[in-house]
Amino acid sequence: MQRLSGAARPAAGRTGNGAHDRAPGRPVAHDGLALEVLGKFREVYRAAKVQFAPGGRPIGVSGAELWAMWELRRGPGLRVSELALRLSLRQSTVSNLVERLVQAKLVARRRNDPDGRVVRLYLTRAGDRAVTSAPRTARGLLPDALERLSAGDLRRLHAQLDILLGKMALRSSAVRGRLQNA
Numbered sequence: 001m002q003r004l005s006g007a008a009r010p011a012a013g014r015t016g017n018g019a020h021d022r023a024p025g026r027p028v029a030h031d032g033l034a035l036e037v038l039g040k041f042r043e044v045y046r047a048a049k050v051q052f053a054p055g056g057r058p059i060g061v062s063g064a065e066l067w068a069m070w071e072l073r074r075g076p077g078l079r080v081s082e083l084a085l086r087l088s089l090r091q092s093t094v095s096n097l098v099e100r101l102v103q104a105k106l107v108a109r110r111r112n113d114p115d116g117r118v119v120r121l122y123l124t125r126a127g128d129r130a131v132t133s134a135p136r137t138a139r140g141l142l143p144d145a146l147e148r149l150s151a152g153d154l155r156r157l158h159a160q161l162d163i164l165l166g167k168m169a170l171r172s173s174a175v176r177g178r179l180q181n182a
Contacts, residue, residue, distance in 0.1 A: 047141055068097055069131045077120040
């Protein structure tokens with residue numbers, strides 16, 4: 001590698017070809033592509049977040065609460081565990097979410113099974129009106145966009161995200177659980 005001296009030396013923290021200093025053995029193109037992918041992750045995050053910013057929540061519920069209500073409209077009588085699966089959230093997180101919706105009188109709990117032990121969830125009239133009046137897709141931009149991907153694209157994305165999470169050492173259930181509740 002040729003050494004540059006004096007005025008020909010690149011700015012501090014940069015190599016002669018414009019890439020940030022990196023770990024040995026990392027190709028320059030890899031760094032640039034990694035930053036582009038990071039930018040796309042940020043763009044996805046911003047787009048999903050903007051939809052449910054305070055100005056985008058005219059019915060007074062969070063994005064997750066609206067999605068839960070949408071799922072209950074689509075499948076009345078779900079149990080909390082079933083709703084958690086549909087939302088891809090932990091059951092304890094969904095229990096807290098449902099509690100807020102019950103207190104807001106948007107969701108009702110009913111024990112209508114013969115033994116009375118199973119609690120099922122239903123939208124109230126107010127909850128149904130709230131979902132119907134939501135200005136954008138109730139589920140959110142990201143879930144809807146993912147559902148519009150082909151099965152093959154979803155499988156590839158799933159596999160690549162598994163690899164990414166593995167590189168981040170987030171595959172342990174304890175860490176994932178903390179992230180889902182964040």
